[in-house]
Amino acid sequence: MRGDSVGVGLGNSADRRMNGGAIILECRVKASAFKFSPVSVSLSRSCRATILIANFSRKRDTHRPELVTFRRSEIKVMLHSLGWPQLQGPGRESLLQLFVSFVLSFLAVAVAIGGETPTNDIKVDQVGYPRSGAKIALVSAPGQTFEVKRSSDDATMFRGKLSLAAPDANSGDTLRVADFSHLQQAGKYYLEVPGVGRSWPFPVGDGVFSRTFYLAMRAFYGQRCGTAVDLGPEFPGYTHAACHLQGSFHASSGKEGPRENTGGWHDAGDYGRYIVNSGITVGTLLWAWELFGPKLAHIKLNIPETGNGTPDLLNEVRWNLEWMLKMQDDDGGVWHKQTSEHFPGFVMPEEDRLPSLVIGTGSAPYKSTCASADLAAVAAIAARVYEPYDKDFAKKNLQAAREAWTWTERYPNVTFKNPPGISTGEYGDMECGDERLWAAAELWRTTGEHAYHRYFLANYAQYLPDLRAPHAESWREVAPMGLWAYALATRQGADAPACAAIRQGALSAAREIVDRTRRNPYRVSLVATDYAWGSNGLAANYGVQLLVTNALSPDPAFVEVAQDNLHYLLGRNTFSLSWVTQVGANPYRHPHHRPSGADKNPEPWPGLLSGGPNAARQDSVLQALPPQLPPAKIYSDTQDSYASNEVCINWQAMLVFLLAGVLPGTAH
Numbered sequence: 001m002r003g004d005s006v007g008v009g010l011g012n013s014a015d016r017r018m019n020g021g022a023i024i025l026e027c028r029v030k031a032s033a034f035k036f037s038p039v040s041v042s043l044s045r046s047c048r049a050t051i052l053i054a055n056f057s058r059k060r061d062t063h064r065p066e067l068v069t070f071r072r073s074e075i076k077v078m079l080h081s082l083g084w085p086q087l088q089g090p091g092r093e094s095l096l097q098l099f100v101s102f103v104l105s106f107l108a109v110a111v112a113i114g115g116e117t118p119t120n121d122i123k124v125d126q127v128g129y130p131r132s133g134a135k136i137a138l139v140s141a142p143g144q145t146f147e148v149k150r151s152s153d154d155a156t157m158f159r160g161k162l163s164l165a166a167p168d169a170n171s172g173d174t175l176r177v178a179d180f181s182h183l184q185q186a187g188k189y190y191l192e193v194p195g196v197g198r199s200w201p202f203p204v205g206d207g208v209f210s211r212t213f214y215l216a217m218r219a220f221y222g223q224r225c226g227t228a229v230d231l232g233p234e235f236p237g238y239t240h241a242a243c244h245l246q247g248s249f250h251a252s253s254g255k256e257g258p259r260e261n262t263g264g265w266h267d268a269g270d271y272g273r274y275i276v277n278s279g280i281t282v283g284t285l286l287w288a289w290e291l292f293g294p295k296l297a298h299i300k301l302n303i304p305e306t307g308n309g310t311p312d313l314l315n316e317v318r319w320n321l322e323w324m325l326k327m328q329d330d331d332g333g334v335w336h337k338q339t340s341e342h343f344p345g346f347v348m349p350e351e352d353r354l355p356s357l358v359i360g361t362g363s364a365p366y367k368s369t370c371a372s373a374d375l376a377a378v379a380a381i382a383a384r385v386y387e388p389y390d391k392d393f394a395k396k397n398l399q400a401a402r403e404a405w406t407w408t409e410r411y412p413n414v415t416f417k418n419p420p421g422i423s424t425g426e427y428g429d430m431e432c433g434d435e436r437l438w439a440a441a442e443l444w445r446t447t448g449e450h451a452y453h454r455y456f457l458a459n460y461a462q463y464l465p466d467l468r469a470p471h472a473e474s475w476r477e478v479a480p481m482g483l484w485a486y487a488l489a490t491r492q493g494a495d496a497p498a499c500a501a502i503r504q505g506a507l508s509a510a511r512e513i514v515d516r517t518r519r520n521p522y523r524v525s526l527v528a529t530d531y532a533w534g535s536n537g538l539a540a541n542y543g544v545q546l547l548v549t550n551a552l553s554p555d556p557a558f559v560e561v562a563q564d565n566l567h568y569l570l571g572r573n574t575f576s577l578s579w580v581t582q583v584g585a586n587p588y589r590h591p592h593h594r595p596s597g598a599d600k601n602p603e604p605w606p607g608l609l610s611g612g613p614n615a616a617r618q619d620s621v622l623q624a625l626p627p628q629l630p631p632a633k634i635y636s637d638t639q640d641s642y643a644s645n646e647v648c649i650n651w652q653a654m655l656v657f658l659l660a661g662v663l664p665g666t667a668h
């Protein structure tokens with residue numbers, strides 16, 4: 001059994017009990033020929049391990065529990081090599097994980113499994129494929145032919161030959177293509193390769209992405225701060241009480257005392273709220289509305305505002321916008337973030353009693369330019385977008401945008417670093433010119449006023465090279481948003497050479513991405529260096545870039561390759577894992593996400609995109625993986641792996657945008 005095909009994770013803390021020295025872990029094993037789910041391991045300090053396997057039998061869809069006990073001497077050897085039980089303290093859990101992984105490797109070899117269980121060597125988009133267009137699966141084991149079978153009766157609906165094998169350097173896999181694009185009949189299928197096995201099931205149909213869009217967009221509701229949240233009868237038990245209701249100024253803000261600053265979305269796996277990351281997130285979501293609104297207007301998210309006459313996507317985005325507006329000071333500047341002094345433990349949001357602080361730069365003028373310009377940009381978009389639904393709110397946004405912009409003229413590059421005593425996410429950025437460019441473009445697009453236009457035209461050219469590729473940390477690099485905004489505007493008086501240069505830059509970048517994605521054996525746009533923190537967000541962001549370029553200059557190849565990146569995220573990847581919680585037949589299960597870790601539900605909160613493989617290995621779980629792993633494999637479905645398995649609103653927004661782009665229907 002190959003070590004790289006074993007996925008083991010600590011269960012949610014609800015599954016993890018410390019009781020009289022015994023530790024029970026819920027784990028999962030994924031391997032090429034079989035799958036156990038769930039597996040529980042009980043390890044006692046007297047060095048006896050009991051492993052209970054609920055053996056998942058696909059055919060009968062039942063669970064057969066099986067008990068395996070290891071001999072004391074076997075366990076002792078393993079424990080000795082890991083330094084247990086002498087080891088105490090926070091590192092213990094990750095070592096335990098390693099231990100469990102070790103034990104399960106033994107176990108996997110020992111247990112014989114029938115051939116009916118899906119193999120991870122056949123990679124499909126588990127959410128599915130639209131009826132028209134390309135349908136590609138990938139096979140990472142030797143084979144010649146494949147069949148697509150109907151799940152209901154195992155009837156063969158399509159037969160084909162696998163392509164020649166192609167090595168993929170980023171994953172170390174060797175891949176063959178199974179092209180079943182000609183299969184256009186809607187239904188539920190699986191793919192079978194003689195000698196390899198069968199794939200996870202997947203549907204073919206026109207609306208295959210609708211449910212995932214709903215869950216991914218509704219996931220923002222789950223991130224709401226300052227209010228009770230309840231995902232309702234669809235997800236009973238997924239609730240939290242109102243949280244972070246008491247706000248106050250931190251000394252670094254230049255003010256003191258309490259501050260009513262409730263609302264907004266929890267940024268990621270933690271409970272902080274950050275203006276710069278809110279900027280790219282809200283901007284991306286409002287752009288999804290501006291580009292794909294007719295497809296989205298009727299979609300109900302089942303949130304408290306549903307039915308109020310405003311489309312639900314806008315209702316949800318408003319929740320965060322309202323908080324962003326509260327972060328603006330009377331002088332127009334915007335404080336950088338609102339968090340506790342340090343990250344809270346893995347508790348539910350209402351149990352996080354750390355004071356929620358408005359944090360500034362620590363010296364005059366206390367607000368930061370990047371945060372102020374980001375608010376100016378998104379509030380300028382909001383002024384356009386909300387105008388048909390709530391004129392007063394639109395007006396309020398425009399006023400906020402103008403004042404924030406004016407502040408940045410006075411303070412063009414006040415940057416932010418965590419002040420002493422603050423250790424939450426920094427979202428530091430030493431250069432706020434790109435944020436100002438974006439703000440100027442959006443303000444001009446909304447108002448047509450000369451001052452904003454003049455600033456844009458004087459500054460845009462230096463940012464044209466930024467169109468070539470988005471960055472993993474796209475909250476820091478928003479110049480493409482500014483340039484695209486200008487080119488997408490339909491305002492009279494636009495500068496023709498500027499529009500032509502932006503269009504040209506966007507098109508040549510998109511064509512380059514299409515070419516390299518088609519050459520990539522996984523058909524993902526990521527290059528080796530892209531496997532950094534948030535690489536899944538970057539895959540989604542390539543999709544965003546292609547869809548925006550498609551809006552500037554339509555080309556079916558842009559949409560097809562954008563969709564290829566979505567297929568990668570939804571299962572057509574080296575792990576055969578859907579990187580969206582509770583989506584697809586084989587989703588990841590242990591996000592670094594406090595509500596998922598702290599609640600009593602067996603599955604994580606639904607619709608959340610994982611950060612994905614990260615070759616920089618910035619946590620101890622990734623550091624413990626084998627040293628020679630190729631970049632695409634440096635990932636662990638483990639709660640503690642915040643560097644590869646955290647959720648975050650910015651890449652969540654990119655997933656939503658990408659899904660919105662490929663939903664059926666007509667865009668603007």
Ligand SMILES: [Zn+2]
Pocket residue numbers: 224225226243244266271349
């Ligand atoms: Zn909160």
